[in-house]
Amino acid sequence: MQTPTLRDVARAAGVHAATxxxxxxxxxxxxxxxxxxxxxxxxxxxxxxxxxxxxxxxKTARSHTVGLVIPDLTNPLFPPIVRGIExxxxxxxxxxxxxxxDSDPARERSQIASLRSRQVEGLIVATARxxxxxxxxxxxxxxxxxxxxxxxxxxxxxxxxxxxxxxxSLAVRxxxxxxxxxxxxxxxxxxxxxxxxxxxxxxxxxxxxxLDEDPARLVACEHWSEEGGAAALRRALDSPVPFxxxxxxxxxxxxxxxxxxxxxxxxxxEEVSVVGFNGMPFLDKLRPPLTTVAIPHHQVGLEAGxxxxxxxxxxxxxxxxxxxxxxxxxxGSTAPPAPGPVAGAR
Amino acid sequence: MQTPTLRDVARAAGVHAATxxxxxxxxxxxxxxxxxxxxxxxxxxxxxxxxxxxxxxxKTARSHTVGLVIPDLTNPLFPPIVRGIExxxxxxxxxxxxxxxDSDPARERSQIASLRSRQVEGLIVATARxxxxxxxxxxxxxxxxxxxxxxxxxxxxxxxxxxxxxxxSLAVRxxxxxxxxxxxxxxxxxxxxxxxxxxxxxxxxxxxxxLDEDPARLVACEHWSEEGGAAALRRALDSPVPFxxxxxxxxxxxxxxxxxxxxxxxxxxEEVSVVGFNGMPFLDKLRPPLTTVAIPHHQVGLEAGxxxxxxxxxxxxxxxxxxxxxxxxxxGSTAPPAPGPVAGAR
Numbered sequence: 001m002q003t004p005t006l007r008d009v010a011r012a013a014g015v016h017a018a019t020x021x022x023x024x025x026x027x028x029x030x031x032x033x034x035x036x037x038x039x040x041x042x043x044x045x046x047x048x049x050x051x052x053x054x055x056x057x058x059k060t061a062r063s064h065t066v067g068l069v070i071p072d073l074t075n076p077l078f079p080p081i082v083r084g085i086e087x088x089x090x091x092x093x094x095x096x097x098x099x100x101x102d103s104d105p106a107r108e109r110s111q112i113a114s115l116r117s118r119q120v121e122g123l124i125v126a127t128a129r130x131x132x133x134x135x136x137x138x139x140x141x142x143x144x145x146x147x148x149x150x151x152x153x154x155x156x157x158x159x160x161x162x163x164x165x166x167x168x169s170l171a172v173r174x175x176x177x178x179x180x181x182x183x184x185x186x187x188x189x190x191x192x193x194x195x196x197x198x199x200x201x202x203x204x205x206x207x208x209x210x211l212d213e214d215p216a217r218l219v220a221c222e223h224w225s226e227e228g229g230a231a232a233l234r235r236a237l238d239s240p241v242p243f244x245x246x247x248x249x250x251x252x253x254x255x256x257x258x259x260x261x262x263x264x265x266x267x268x269x270e271e272v273s274v275v276g277f278n279g280m281p282f283l284d285k286l287r288p289p290l291t292t293v294a295i296p297h298h299q300v301g302l303e304a305g306x307x308x309x310x311x312x313x314x315x316x317x318x319x320x321x322x323x324x325x326x327x328x329x330x331x332g333s334t335a336p337p338a339p340g341p342v343a344g345a346r
Numbered sequence: 347m348q349t350p351t352l353r354d355v356a357r358a359a360g361v362h363a364a365t366x367x368x369x370x371x372x373x374x375x376x377x378x379x380x381x382x383x384x385x386x387x388x389x390x391x392x393x394x395x396x397x398x399x400x401x402x403x404x405k406t407a408r409s410h411t412v413g414l415v416i417p418d419l420t421n422p423l424f425p426p427i428v429r430g431i432e433x434x435x436x437x438x439x440x441x442x443x444x445x446x447x448d449s450d451p452a453r454e455r456s457q458i459a460s461l462r463s464r465q466v467e468g469l470i471v472a473t474a475r476x477x478x479x480x481x482x483x484x485x486x487x488x489x490x491x492x493x494x495x496x497x498x499x500x501x502x503x504x505x506x507x508x509x510x511x512x513x514x515s516l517a518v519r520x521x522x523x524x525x526x527x528x529x530x531x532x533x534x535x536x537x538x539x540x541x542x543x544x545x546x547x548x549x550x551x552x553x554x555x556x557l558d559e560d561p562a563r564l565v566a567c568e569h570w571s572e573e574g575g576a577a578a579l580r581r582a583l584d585s586p587v588p589f590x591x592x593x594x595x596x597x598x599x600x601x602x603x604x605x606x607x608x609x610x611x612x613x614x615x616e617e618v619s620v621v622g623f624n625g626m627p628f629l630d631k632l633r634p635p636l637t638t639v640a641i642p643h644h645q646v647g648l649e650a651g652x653x654x655x656x657x658x659x660x661x662x663x664x665x666x667x668x669x670x671x672x673x674x675x676x677x678g679s680t681a682p683p684a685p686g687p688v689a690g691a692r
Contacts, residue, residue, distance in 0.1 A: 050463045074425045076627070083419050083446060090457075095443045095464065099436075100429060111436075117396045118441065258631055281422070285604055287633035 004047040012043035020044075066308055067115035068096045070126045071103045075224075075252070076280040077297065078126065081148060084301020085124060092309055094121075101127050103223070109134055116143070122308050128152045129191045144311045148304040151193040151321070158311065160303040160322040164194060167293035167326035168201035169208075171247050171275040174291070174328055176209050179336045180245040180273065183211060186232040186257070187220045188249035195220065198249055198277065216241045221253055229256025237264065244272060244337035251276035251283060254290055254333075269335035279329055288332035295326050350393040358389035366390075412654055413461035414442040416472045417449045421570070421598070422626040423643065424472065427494060430647020431470060438655055440467075447473050449569070455480055462489070468654045474498045475537045490657045494650040497539040497667070504657065506649040506668040510540060513639035513672035514547035515554075517593050517621040520637070520674055522555050525682045526591040526619065529557060532578040532603070533566045534595035541566065544595055544623065562587045567599055575602025583610065590618060590683035597622035597629060600636055600679075615681035625675055634678035641672050 010020035015036060022028040023040035032040075043049075066089060070078050082098065089096055097118060099111035108127060112134070115123065122144030128135060132152045139145060139155060147159035175183065185202040188195030199218055206213045219236045221228035229248060233256065236243065248254035254276035261268050268274060268288055276283065279294030303322050310317060356366035361382060368374040369386035378386075389395075412435060416424050428444065435442055443464060445457035454473060458480070461469065468490030474481060478498045485491060485501060493505035521529065531548040534541035545564055552559045565582045567574035575594060579602065582589065594600035600622035607614050614620060614634055622629065625640030649668050656663060 050459065073419075073429050074627070076422065076425075079420045079422075079425055082444075086444070086446065090445070090460075095460075097441045097443065098428075098432070100432065113396065114436075114441075255628065255631060281420070282601065282628060282632070285601060285632045286628070287631060287635070289633070 004049045006049070008047055009040060009044045009049045012047060013040045015040060024049075063119040063121055064094050065118060065120050066094055066096050066305075067112070067118075067120040067123045068098045068126075069108065069112060069115075069123055070098065070100060071224075072100050073098065077149075077250070077278055080297040081126070081301040081304070084298040084303075085148075085305040086301075087298075088302050088305025088309065094309065096124070103127065105134070112138070121312050122146065124148055124304050124308055126150065128155075128193070130193055130196065131191065144308065144315070146304050146308045146311065148300060149194065156319050158307045158319045158321065160300055160307060160324070161194070162293075162295040162300070162326050163323040164197040165201040165204070167277060167295070168198050168247065169205050170326060170328045171277070171291075171293055172202065172205035172209065174330065175245040175247070175273060175275065175334060176211075178273065178334060181211060181337075182241075182243040183245050183247060184217045184219060184236045184241065184243045185247045186229055186236065186249055186253050187218055188224045188253065189222065190220050192224075195224075195249060202247055214241055217243070221249060224250055224252055226252050226256035226259065229253030230259045231256075233257045233260045245334075246272060246274045248274060248276050251278045251280045251290065251292055254292070255286075258286070269333050270338055273334040273337070275334060283329070284331060286333075291331045291334040292329050293326045294329045296324055300324055350395045352395070354393055355386060355390045355395045358393060359386045361386060370395075409465040409467060410440050411464060411466050412440055412442050412651075413458070413464075413466040413469045414444045414472075415454065415458060415461075415469055416444065416446060417570075418446050419444065423495075423596070423624055426643040427472070427647040427650070430644040430649075431494075431651040432647075433644075434648050434651025434655065440655065442470070449473065451480070458484070467658050468492065470494055470650050470654055472496065474501075474539070476539055476542065477537065490654065490661070492650050492654045492657065494646060495540065502665050504653045504665045504667065506646055506653060506670070507540070508639075508641040508646070508672050509669040510543040511547040511550070513623060513641070514544050514593065515551050516672060516674040517623070517637075517639055518548065518551035518555065520676065521591040521593070521619060521621065521680060522557075524619065524680060527557060527683075528587075528589040529591045529593060530563045530565060530582045530587065530589045531593045532575055532582065532595055532599050533564055534570045534599065535568065536566050538570075541570075541595060548593055560587055563589070567595060570596055570598055572598050572602035572605065575599030576605045577602075579603045579606045591680075592618060592620045594620060594622050597624045597626045597636065597638055600638070601632075604632070615679050616684055619680040619683070621680060629675070630677060632679075637677045637680040638675050639672045640675045642670055646670055 006020055007017050010017040019032060020040050023032045023037040024044060029037050086096055097115055101108040101111055124146045126148045128147050128150040130153045135152050135155055145157045147157060149161045151159045187199040190196050216239050219232045221232045246257055254274050257274050266272055276290045276292035279292050283290040283292055352366055353363050356363040365378060366386050369378045369383040370390060375383050432442055443461055447454035447457055470492045472494045474493050474496040476499045481498050481501055491503045493503060495507045497505050533545040536542050562585050565578045567578045592603055600620050603620050612618055622636045622638035625638050629636040629638055
């Protein structure tokens with residue numbers, strides 16, 4: 001198809017191509033007489049002229065593209081974060097290229113190499129582990145990185161995520177107020193900051209409320225998934241530690257508990273209460289509706305996009321971390337503990 | 347940061363830059379002596395050379411990028427489709443740029459213009475309406491388009507989606523076998539092929555089973571959403587038509603019914619049965635677990651990606667449509683109707 005060129009626009013506006021180019025670029029428009037600029041813009045519009053950002057990106061070394069590295073888009077945590085990121089990038093003229101790593105380091109490495117070969121101006125990374133040599137290596141090579149949801153030890157880059165400690169303490173306090181004294185925490189993988197921070201916050205909360213801190217009350221899941229949560233709850237139930245309340249590392253882990261409740265005939269919340277973390281969609285329609293620590297994920301995405309754009313504009317600005325405040329959504333999966341013997345004791 | 351250039355690779359391999367370029371491009375590698383090609387590839391690897399696809403795309407007029415136009419990524423229908431598309435495009439060296447239109451035609455137009463200015467090689471569109479002048483216009487301009495999930499009247503482009511007619515007939519037959527005789531269909535918007543096809547399939551199924559076909563048994567929702575479904579069910583309940591079974595246009599519409607059941611104290615499935623459409627995640631954990639027509643959405647995405655790549659390689663191949671077979675997932679939201687007065691009759 002025949003598309004109009006810069007030269008066509010210049011001819012229609014009766015100006016030199018260089019003038020048309022300056023008028024069409026928002027960053028150089030003020031170098032051109034205002035009336036001339038308007039004439040060029042009108043000519044461009046009536047011809048249906050579209051600037052070629054690929055040609056422009058070669059000149060300016062700017063692709064106006066950002067790489068978005070997530071574990072798996074089908075985890076309901078990520079779509080609202082991705083929308084938030086795109087809602088910030090879009091109006092700024094940037095687009096995101098999304099890759100899914102399935103939490104596989106080899107896949108992550110090749111996906112990031114592919115993003116870099118497309119000249120992305122930075123990476124927004126939601127797959128960070130506490131030890132993450134690849135991210136440190138990218139950082140040393142000067143790649144702009146914003147971490148979302150999770151952080152990496154010793155990596156001086158901006159990050160945005162939920163305030164894990166506040167979230168867990170809200171969950172534990174709610175359960176204590178209902179009368180629970182015997183807790184377990186089904187933690188996310190402890191090689192992630194979210195897994196570790198929530199586990200530490202759980203232990204602090206037990207201490208604060210003067211509750212039993214037996215290390216067996218903390219069971220780590222292999223994955224942030226229903227299967228991971230189900231396996232961890234089975235281990236907790238088969239351990240000698242009694243409990244009436246489960247603080248799950250995230251909502252998927254809590255959903256895995258529902259499967260085990262069905263499997264072993266445990267009534268929730270009558271015998272065991274459960275609290276999730278994240279506030280993914282449709283939790284209010286579950287059986288029972290899941291009490292959860294709700295995180296404003298769209299806002300997490302907005303902030304992450306904003307931070308990346310800032311790091312493009314001001315590369316020397318010191319890194320900062322944004323923690324977004326959680327709130328507790330109380331629903332049917334939490335209730336006062338029943339008198340009598342408790343789960344794990346059978 | 348200093349990145350190695352093609353010239354550096356050529357120097358390290360002891361060949362001309364043109365030879366190195368041919369050796370590095372899989373499409374021209376066979377023009378180079380095999381041993382030389384290996385030497386170039388080894389040199390490229392040891393230097394950490396990455397080809398610059400932006401520069402290459404200017405030469406070949408190929409961006410290796412595809413635009414993905416969806417209503418809203420936070421609708422749980424789309425993440426598995428998007429993953430399927432990316433699982434096809436990635437290994438072929440293509441990436442997808444996703445835009446969310448929120449079903450707003452003005453937003454869709456500007457988002458598509460932005461994708462085109464990035465030289466996408468084609469569009470995968472999930473926002474099609476039956477009358478869609480913008481898509482017809484793009485098609486006339488030679489833009490490659492694959493429609494996913496929905497179709498447009500008179501537009502000769504490939505499409506992939508669920509077999510709506512088979513899906514609805516599975517749902518109605520299941521309800522008839524349970525003993526239901528009085529149905530309503532809460533249809534999706536009738537300006538979409540999915541809305542219209544499922545509504546027509548519903549009417550055919552009533553006819554086939556010899557059931558009452560009162561046009562009031564078809565209530566169209568304004569949006570494919572929980573709110574749209576809730577509003578439509580309220581209208582059906584306030585109409586004089588009695589019913590014991592609801593065939594919802596999709597799962598979100600069915601979830602909207604759950605809200606109205608709670609609001610009006612209607613027991614599901616004891617008083618009214620509901621069937622959804624799509625099989626989005628976590629339906630098995632709802633209260634009650636939702637019976638639904640399940641669609642293999644990851645496969646829908648795989649097929650859509652494959653079709654777009656084919657249309658890039660063989661632009662003259664005639665368009666074809668792929669319909670993927672649905673299956674019925676029977677759960678707790680459907681049961682035999684109770685004897686006595688029925689919903690809508692009160």
